[in-house]
Each structure stands twice: as structure tokens, then as C-alpha cells.
Amino acid sequence: MDGDTIVALSTPPGESGIAVVRISGPEAVAILDGLVSGAGVWTPNTVHKVTMRDRGGEPVDEVLATVRRAPNSYTGEDLVEISCHGSMQVVGDLIEEIIGRGGRTAGKGEFTKRAFLNGKLDLAQAEAVADLISAETKLQRRVALEHLGGGLSAKVREIEEALLGQLVLVEVSIDFTEEEITTYDPAEVGRIAGDLRRRIGGLLESEVAGGKLRRGIRVTILGPRNAGKSSLYNALLGEERAIVSSIPGTTRDLLRERIHIGGFTYYLEDTAGIGETGCEIEEKGMSISRKAAEETDLIVFVIDGSIDWAGTIGDETAICGRGKTLFVLNKRDLGLHISAERTAGILGVERVVAISAANAEGLDELRQWIYEGTVMGETGEIARERIAVNARQGAALREADEALVRLLDALGQGAPAEILSLEIRAAAEACGKVTGRSVTDDLLDTIFSRFCIGK
Ligand SMILES: Nc1nc2c(ncn2[C@@H]2O[C@H](COP(=O)(O)OP(=O)(O)OP(=O)(O)O)[C@@H](O)[C@H]2O)c(=O)[nH]1
Ligand SMILES: [Mg+2]
CATH class of the missing domain: 3.30.1360.120 (Probable tRNA modification gtpase trme; domain 1)
Structure with missing residues (x-):
């Protein structure tokens, strides 16, 4: 100090x-x-x-x-x-x-x-201070506050204590090898190790969503020119952020703003429309759009549903990873050229949603779909337990889990107490990294560099 x-x-x-x-x-x-x-x-x-x-x-x-x-x-x-x-x-x-x-x-x-x-x-509480300061949604605040109150630390410490309890018994047995006294029951050690692996697994389940909860999720609106991408962007933001016009090729740069859905922060992006053009500026805009399509977490592909769109989308959809693309038919207020169901069949996807960006219709369904497509299935646990481990904590817990796997292996082979003690100790040390009982100065510097001055 x-x-x-x-x-x-x-x-x-x-x-x-x-x-x-x-x-x-x-x-x-x-x-x-x-x-x-x-x-x-x-x-x-x-x-x-x-x-x-x-x-x-x-x-x-x-x-x-x-x-x-x-x-x-x-x-x-x-x-x-x-x-x-x-x-x-x-x-x-x-x-x-x-x-x-x-x-x-x-x-x-x-x-x-x-x-x-x-x-x-x-350490887990100190990290929660940074999370709490940057919380933008109730969910982010609740999780940060739970960690700050020691919620995660308590769970990890319980695991650590169970490990130390077994470590003592196993190590005593090492001291008494001459007398051939066994102070621990290998079956019991195995049972506890299995239970701790389940508990660690439970915490690790929250890691992916925890990362998204802290970092935010990138959603990119993509599609042919004039499909209504900027209109949708504005409608989701609730403000006229991007220029909308009937002239194809209006948007050239990538725009990005934050929105919140289900307690998560989303970085919503509007992009230049993709299609044939002789314009150098538009070409540049399109190459930015393509790059965004590759890197983003989720693509919302907007098609002008009021026209015979088949020719407009060409092979543009090819740049969209099927697993991370939601297809949207816009301008449903003008009447759809082909129904959403048939469009899904043509595109070979399960679902297509029809909206009207101009009239703000179908947006709730789209928001829900964006949420489902990005975090659903991972959030239930977070909402209930209010525990969401971060990447650093996840790495430490995985290290503990790996030591437990080796411990179970060693038990299976009837390994001597020395080996068991080594693995139990390794698992406990790894848990200690979450709470900061065992951390290096370098790690501390990295963690606190995330903070702002004055905190
Ligand atoms: N009727 C109707 N018109 C819409 C709707 N959404 C967008 N438009 C109109 O479609 C035209 C293009 O809208 P934009 O939002 O600028 O389209 P874009 O996809 O961003 O176009 P680029 O930036 O040129 O690629 C504008 O005239 C909008 O008013 C809609 O839901 N219904
Ligand atoms: Mg636009």
C-alpha cells in the first residue's frame, strides 16, 4: 500500500x-x-x-x-x-x-x-463498483448491487471452504502415512468434487450473458437501398437520428446509438444500403456495411416488402450469417407483395416479421425477437439469481473446474493423498482469484484501470 x-x-x-x-x-x-x-x-x-x-x-x-x-x-x-x-x-x-x-x-x-x-x-465487490457506476438499466444495476453486497463472493467462498475442508483431511492423512491412517473418504471427496463442479457450472452459465450485460450487444441494420433501414433505426431509437429520404443511397456512414431491451444495452447501427451503384462514396459506405455485417452480433436485414423485392436483395443476403440474421419485411402499411410466411420459405428461414417503420408497427415484436436472438435462454438465471460472472471471474472458475476434473480423475485411479491435495489446492487457489485472495499486482492494475478517476 x-x-x-x-x-x-x-x-x-x-x-x-x-x-x-x-x-x-x-x-x-x-x-x-x-x-x-x-x-x-x-x-x-x-x-x-x-x-x-x-x-x-x-x-x-x-x-x-x-x-x-x-x-x-x-x-x-x-x-x-x-x-x-x-x-x-x-x-x-x-x-x-x-x-x-x-x-x-x-x-x-x-x-x-x-x-x-x-x-x-x-475483488468481486470492487469490480461491482465499476459495474454499478456504468449501469444503464435496472438489470445491470441489480446484478452490480448483488455482487457489491457480496452475493457472488459468498457463493465462491462456500466452494472454497468446502475445498479447504477436504484439503485439511487429505493433508492430515499425508502426515500419517507411516501409521496407515486414512483420514478422508475418497468416495466422499469425489461426491463433494462433483457437487462443487455443478455449483461452478451454475455460476459459469451466467458468464456469456454476463459479458453481454456489461459490454452490450451490437445489432446492425442491413439491407438494400431505400428499404427503410434508417426509418427503422429512428423508430427503434424513438428519435429522428438518421436522415430518411426517398432517394436510394441516402445513408453513407455507419451510425451507432444505444438502446435498451430487457435490461441489456444494445448498440444499434444503421448502415449504407447495399446494391449496385456507380457512386464512389456509396461504394465506400457499402464496404463499411459489409464489414459491420461480419463483426456484429446480430443483423436485422430489412427488405421493402411492398415491392417485388426478389431482384433487390440479389446475393446480398449471402453476407449475412444465417444464425445471426433476422429478416424483416418493411412497409407493410403499403401492403405486402409476398406474405411473411412465403418470404420465410423463399429465404429458407424459420421466421420473418412484417413491420411498418413509418407507422411504428410490429416494433414490439421485433424488439422481442432481437432480445430472443441475442440473450434469451441465458438471462433467466441472471434475472433470478442476479449473479453474472465476468470474463475474469469466469476464467478463474474454469480453472477451478479443471482442477476438480483432474481431482476426480486421480480419485478414479486411486491416486495417493499427495496428488489429491495438489488438485484440491489448485481448485481453491483458482476460486481465490475471484474474491482476490490470490491475485497478482498486474491483475489488480488491469482491473482498476477500468475505473474512472475519483472512484
Ligand atoms: N410507407 C412506408 N414508407 C416507408 C416505410 N419505411 C420507410 N419508408 C420510406 O422509404 C423511403 C426510404 O426510407 P429510408 O429509411 O431512408 O431507407 P434506407 O433503407 O435507410 O435507405 P438508404 O439509406 O438509401 O439505403 C423513405 O421515403 C421513407 O419515408 C414504411 O414503413 N412505410
Ligand atoms: Mg438510410
Whole structure:
């Protein structure tokens, strides 16, 4: 742990009613004394109204200051929280004064990193802080809050404790090999290992959806020119974001905005229409569309259903992976040239949805379909348990599971206690990576670099 005292603005920069500057570390209170030009009586956890001055004695701002004493603070250190007026000049001057008095600008997530290093939070909880800050939907907030409350940590710790319980018995047996005493029951070890694998498997089931819950899901609207892609894009966004016109080739660049469906964040993209054109700009737009089609999670392929569209889609659908493409017939308000069912037959897909982007018809069905096509089947568990492991936690749990597989193998071959102990220990160590009991400095740096400054 660095013994220095860190400072940062913990609210977003810019003009606001109030801004909060935090100071954490051994010098926090001494710095506060300096800011009010004299030793103050700082009753912990009490709000003090004070005038802060620069080193020339000139007032900088009237603020509310709260002191929390180590170890009873977020960071586990002496922590000063200053609520000042939300002017960037005030904040800048205050931070400058604090640095002039021995404070140092905090790195990303350094307050939370200190909280972790001082045992106030475990690693899964610290990661949940970042998730909670970036939560945009209720589901994201609920999962983050469950993890912050120790929900995931508790489940992993139970697994770890069961492993350690067996480890003790197996290791005692190693010490007593001379006497030929067996302190453990291989069948029981096997039964427990099997049970723990099931529990780990349950947690891992949430990993894919957990990744999507945190990262968001990319959905690209694709199709021939003039099919109504931009109209659909706007309708799903609920605002006139993209230019719509009856001239084919209106959209040239890729547009991207966020929408939320079922508690997940979707990055919805509008693209340039695909088709024959002599226009260099449109060609460039199309090559961006094709690249997006390859990389995206889900394609919504829009066809103008009011016309004899067969010739318009050519082999464009070939660039769409069948597994990740939803076909939509647009402009149903004008009457469909061919029904949705027949279209599905022609395209060789199970389902086609008919909509009217102009009249916002069929959009709920399409939203539901987008949700089904991307996360359905993986989310039930998350919604119920509010547990969604992230990639790092997933990797650690898989490592634990692999050790358990080797343990079961060893048991099957009647391996000696030394081997069993090795694998049980490996599984427990891997679990420890989730809660942060066994982590390296490099890993910590990677994790906390995801944070913003001031958290
Ligand atoms: N009647 C009707 N017209 C629509 C509908 N959706 C789009 N249009 C019209 O179709 C034309 C093309 O719409 P856009 O949304 O610009 O089509 P696009 O697929 O983005 O076209 P490009 O950007 O040129 O590839 C416009 O005149 C729209 O008003 C619909 O559901 N019903
Ligand atoms: Mg368009």
C-alpha cells in the first residue's frame, strides 16, 4: 500500500450544483487543517461548514467537509470528503491547494483499490463498483448491487471452504502415512468434487450473458437501398437520428446509438444500403456495411416488402450469417407483395416479421425477437439469481473446474493423498482469484484501470 495521500474530483467534471472532492490517506486531515488555516475539530462522520483558503489566505469556497477516520471509511484510511460549489475553477483551485499541501492526484479506481487492499471490499465487490457506476438499466444495476453486497463472493467462498475442508483431511492423512491412517473418504471427496463442479457450472452459465450485460450487444441494420433501414433505426431509437429520404443511397456512414431491451444495452447501427451503384462514396459506405455485417452480433436485414423485392436483395443476403440474421419485411402499411410466411420459405428461414417503420408497427415484436436472438435462454438465471460472472471471474472458475476434473480423475485411479491435495489446492487457489485472495499486482492494475478517476 502506498503511504501517500490521494485526491480527486469524484463527481463528473463540469458546471454543477455541487462537486465532491475526496482526499484519502494519512495526511488527509492535516491537509484539511491547512485548507481552513488552522487545526479544526473534526468530529468524524459529521458535516462541517467551513471556508477553504489558498496559501495566500484568500477564500476559495465555502464548503461542507466530512471526515471519516481509518479504518471506518470507504478506503479504510482517513478520508475527507469536500462538497464544494460545482465550478471547475473552484474545484481546480481546491485540488491545486491540496496537491500543494502534499496530496497527489489519484489514479483510476485508486480509492476503490485502497478499499480492496485494506480489506473493505473483496475483488468481486470492487469490480461491482465499476459495474454499478456504468449501469444503464435496472438489470445491470441489480446484478452490480448483488455482487457489491457480496452475493457472488459468498457463493465462491462456500466452494472454497468446502475445498479447504477436504484439503485439511487429505493433508492430515499425508502426515500419517507411516501409521496407515486414512483420514478422508475418497468416495466422499469425489461426491463433494462433483457437487462443487455443478455449483461452478451454475455460476459459469451466467458468464456469456454476463459479458453481454456489461459490454452490450451490437445489432446492425442491413439491407438494400431505400428499404427503410434508417426509418427503422429512428423508430427503434424513438428519435429522428438518421436522415430518411426517398432517394436510394441516402445513408453513407455507419451510425451507432444505444438502446435498451430487457435490461441489456444494445448498440444499434444503421448502415449504407447495399446494391449496385456507380457512386464512389456509396461504394465506400457499402464496404463499411459489409464489414459491420461480419463483426456484429446480430443483423436485422430489412427488405421493402411492398415491392417485388426478389431482384433487390440479389446475393446480398449471402453476407449475412444465417444464425445471426433476422429478416424483416418493411412497409407493410403499403401492403405486402409476398406474405411473411412465403418470404420465410423463399429465404429458407424459420421466421420473418412484417413491420411498418413509418407507422411504428410490429416494433414490439421485433424488439422481442432481437432480445430472443441475442440473450434469451441465458438471462433467466441472471434475472433470478442476479449473479453474472465476468470474463475474469469466469476464467478463474474454469480453472477451478479443471482442477476438480483432474481431482476426480486421480480419485478414479486411486491416486495417493499427495496428488489429491495438489488438485484440491489448485481448485481453491483458482476460486481465490475471484474474491482476490490470490491475485497478482498486474491483475489488480488491469482491473482498476477500468475505473474512472475519483472512484
Ligand atoms: N410507407 C412506408 N414508407 C416507408 C416505410 N419505411 C420507410 N419508408 C420510406 O422509404 C423511403 C426510404 O426510407 P429510408 O429509411 O431512408 O431507407 P434506407 O433503407 O435507410 O435507405 P438508404 O439509406 O438509401 O439505403 C423513405 O421515403 C421513407 O419515408 C414504411 O414503413 N412505410
Ligand atoms: Mg438510410
